[in-house]
Amino acid sequence: MNIALLGTGLIGTFYCMSFHGLRSRDKVSVVYSRSAERGARFATDNNIPKWTTDLKEAVTAPQVDVVVVGLPNNLHKEAIFAAVDAGKAVLCTKPLARNAHEAWEILQKVETAGVFHGYLEDLVYTPKHLKAHASVENGAIGKVLWVRSREAHPGPHSDWFWNPDLSGGGAIIDLGCHCIEIGRSFIGKDIRPVEVVCWADTQVKPIDAEDNAIGLVRYQNGAIGQFEVSWCFRGGMELKDEVSGVDGSIRLDNFLRTGFEMYSAPGKKGYVAEKAESDSGWLFPVGDEVHELGYNHMFMDMFNSIEKGKKPIEDFYDGYVVNAIMDACYKSAKTKKWEPVELKEWRGKTEVEPLSAFVEYGQNHWLVKEELLPDGRKKVILKEKLRKKVILKEKLSGEIIQIEV
Ligand SMILES: NC(=O)c1ccc[n+]([C@@H]2O[C@H](COP(=O)([O-])OP(=O)(O)OC[C@H]3O[C@@H](n4cnc5c(N)ncnc54)[C@H](O)[C@@H]3O)[C@@H](O)[C@H]2O)c1
Numbered sequence: 001m002n003i004a005l006l007g008t009g010l011i012g013t014f015y016c017m018s019f020h021g022l023r024s025r026d027k028v029s030v031v032y033s034r035s036a037e038r039g040a041r042f043a044t045d046n047n048i049p050k051w052t053t054d055l056k057e058a059v060t061a062p063q064v065d066v067v068v069v070g071l072p073n074n075l076h077k078e079a080i081f082a083a084v085d086a087g088k089a090v091l092c093t094k095p096l097a098r099n100a101h102e103a104w105e106i107l108q109k110v111e112t113a114g115v116f117h118g119y120l121e122d123l124v125y126t127p128k129h130l131k132a133h134a135s136v137e138n139g140a141i142g143k144v145l146w147v148r149s150r151e152a153h154p155g156p157h158s159d160w161f162w163n164p165d166l167s168g169g170g171a172i173i174d175l176g177c178h179c180i181e182i183g184r185s186f187i188g189k190d191i192r193p194v195e196v197v198c199w200a201d202t203q204v205k206p207i208d209a210e211d212n213a214i215g216l217v218r219y220q221n222g223a224i225g226q227f228e229v230s231w232c233f234r235g236g237m238e239l240k241d242e243v244s245g246v247d248g249s250i251r252l253d254n255f256l257r258t259g260f261e262m263y264s265a266p267g268k269k270g271y272v273a274e275k276a277e278s279d280s281g282w283l284f285p286v287g288d289e290v291h292e293l294g295y296n297h298m299f300m301d302m303f304n305s306i307e308k309g310k311k312p313i314e315d316f317y318d319g320y321v322v323n324a325i326m327d328a329c330y331k332s333a334k335t336k337k338w339e340p341v342e343l344k345e346w347r348g349k350t351e352v353e354p355l356s357a358f359v360e361y362g363q364n365h366w367l368v369k370e371e372l373l374p375d376g377r378k379k380v381i382l383k384e385k386l387r388k389k390v391i392l393k394e395k396l397s398g399e400i401i402q403i404e405v
Pocket of ligand 1: 035095158
């Protein structure tokens with residue numbers, strides 16, 4: 001792929017490390033930066049043949065196959081529209097937009113033009129997530145009941161994130177978008193998110209946006225996606241997920257504690273990991289951030305999909321759904337009530353199976369619970385299949401005791 005990279009900030013740097021790492025055959029052929037000085041330096045550092053401060057010049061360059069948008073949230077729509085008008089495939093970082101209205105306009109634009117579109121939600125592409133998704137699909141943990149996803153760090157690195165007019169919000173729009181899509185990808189992207197309840201507050205920072213939030217997203221089959229986000233968490237960046245299924249559970253740590261711990265009394269002197277607050281004492285480096293954060297697998301899926309003319313795992317419809325869920329979260333944080341997720345169009349299942357998975361115990365009973373007690377007795381709690389009233393039977397050491405509840 002010949003890439004036009006828009007933006008030379010943190011995400012532009014990570015994306016470029018992914019494109020140009022490991023002898024990749026995908027190359028940035030032109031980079032756009034609003035600052036000539038930064039553009040020139042970025043191009044030299046990354047061996048990019050051309051840089052420009054003119055966005056239109058970057059996206060219309062004839063050798064460019066795909067435009068990658070790594071600009072602040074308020075510029076996503078304008079950049080995507082320019083790429084589409086140039087007839088180019090377009091990939092956009094998260095969040096797709098500042099709200100669902102803007103995301104819908106973007107979706108309409110790419111779909112009307114018929115160009116390839118990919119939503120760059122790297123955290124559903126981490127090697128750990130890809131393996132966990134495959135296990136869930138193979139039934140390793142049964143039906144997914146609850147997904148808890150947490151992203152927390154001491155706050156973003158550029159001024160525009162802190163201005164909700166430019167970013168669209170605070171920690172929810174910045175970090176919640178990752179957690180929500182992680183929830184969807186385990187629960188099933190074809191299961192409709194129905195309603196949300198959310199707490200959000202500005203507890204610490206002098207800003208007009210939330211610096212902490214917790215939300216629950218209820219899906220049509222009864223599953224729950226829970227997100228926890230913070231811009232005030234001290235000690236680095238936490239990316240943690242827990243998936244609970246009827247038959248098992250999964251825990252994932254993608255950052256901060258990945259099995260690599262270092263103690264340095266004099267200090268490591270330099271970069272440790274994204275959002276690390278110190279370079280001395282106990283440190284939690286990450287072996288290969290670009291890989292472990294999912295960028296390599298994400299771009300592999302995107303570029304393979306462009307070449308094969310197929311839909312990638314994440315496209316702008318996913319970005320739109322995430323924006324719609326976040327809009328409902330902002331509403332709920334104000335009303336303090338469950339609020340519906342309003343989608344102009346739902347493309348997944350309309351009929352879903354309930355989550356219940358009854359287990360038979362003989363012909364006449366359902367098993368409620370079985371447990372071995374510390375004194376060696378086995379307890380079995382049963383419900384008679386045909387009785388409407390709940391009758392629980394406790395079976396202790398071979399004896400059946402009936403208890404009416
Ligand atoms: N894991 C991820 O997927 C991830 C991580 C970080 C950021 N992001 C996203 O990437 C985007 C950029 O974030 P970042 O962290 O790189 O921010 P940044 O501030 O580090 O970089 C932003 C870039 O845009 C440029 N820019 C800023 N204002 C501009 C303007 N008015 N006109 C033209 N250029 C302008 C800056 O000069 C810089 O090159 C955001 O949408 C953010 O949410 C995604």
